[in-house]
Amino acid sequence: FMSGRILDGKQIAAEIREEVGRDVAAFVAAGNPAPCLAAVLVGEDPASQVYVRNKARACEKAGIEGRTHRLAADCGQKHLMDLVAQLNADPSVNGILVQLPLPNPSGGPSYDERAVLDAVDPLKDVDAFSPINVGLLMQGRPRFLPCTPHGIVQLLARCDISVAGKQVCVVGRSDIVGKPMAMMLAQKDGTCGPAVANATVTLAHSRTEDLAAVCRTADCLIAAVGRPEMITADMVKPGAVVIDVGINRVGEKLVGDVAYDTVREVASAITPVPGGVGPLTIAMLLHNTLMAAKLQCAQS
Ligand code: NDP
Secondary structure, X not given: OOOOEEOOHHHHHHHHHHHHHHHHHHHHHOOOOOOEEEEEEEOOOHXXXXXXXXXXXXXXXXXXXXXXEEEOOOOOHHHHHHHHHHHHHOOOOOEEEEOOOOOOOOOOOOOXXXXXXXXXXXXXXXXXXXXXXXXXXXXOOOXXXXXXXXXXXXXXXXXXXXXXXXXXXXXXXXXXXXXXXHHHXXXXXXXXXXXXXXXXXXXXXXXOOOHHHHHHOOOEXXXXXXXXXXXXXXXXXXXXXXXXXXXXXXXXXXXXXXXXXXXXXXXXXXXXXXXXXHHXXXXXXXXXXXXXXXXXXXXX
């Protein structure tokens, strides 16, 4: 069997960012202010700092204003909620992103993450975490698509990979990745992207019995677990498409949830880590921010 084709997420993300940049320029040329994304970073988690910095940089490159609000790890729930309320009310802010996870300082205040996400104005909810946006997605009439699953949709579509009628197994059921991904793949028509309608979806998790056998039924396997290289070649059907969402730091190295070298030999296509799903997540955040600006422009 030939080694699988590498799905170049970095390249596709660059294309999408360029497209968004062009659309932003046209939006501004039509007399609108540049779209603005406000990121809220609580505490000093190094990974979160890198993510927020990368998002702000990507915004600027696409002509979107990126504002970062940094709060101390012990600022407390009320302070954070007040900031969200202020950003909701600020007409110059189109998108709001609260970087997760919120810190859990020992002896300090703990945060109610759900309450914070629930407080974000659904029209500014570019992560699509608010219950109204999750509900709209579930019903097949999404407003914003969550960035990581949407990035995977774009990757599949732009690589001409269709999952219609196929068995897709999503491993991991988080609210951020696995659960919305499964829902998007199972939609009846193309509301969540043309490449992702009509899949037969299995949603696997830590309580799944004989995970390897379940994974082996999949024509397309999407791993969003957070365990380094846990998907091994014996869990993959020969010729399957393998999408690796995992970002795990092992020593100095970043590795995915998939044992890349050996799985590549059985898969027909595979995403690398880094350079696969990660860059697409940021590209879709830019897309959602422009969409938010257009929505708010239409409302006012
Ligand atoms: P969560 O920790 O929220 O969820 C992990 C899921 O994996 C849970 O549903 C859990 O099951 C399941 N799981 C854990 N262990 C096993 C196991 N042994 N067998 C089967 N299932 C298991 O993670 P996220 O969804 O937030 O993130 C997953 C990975 O993706 C992480 O590495 C994260 O860094 C990465 N990520 C990457 C992004 C990107 O842009 N590329 C964006 C977001 C995340 P249960 O529900 O039963 O506990």
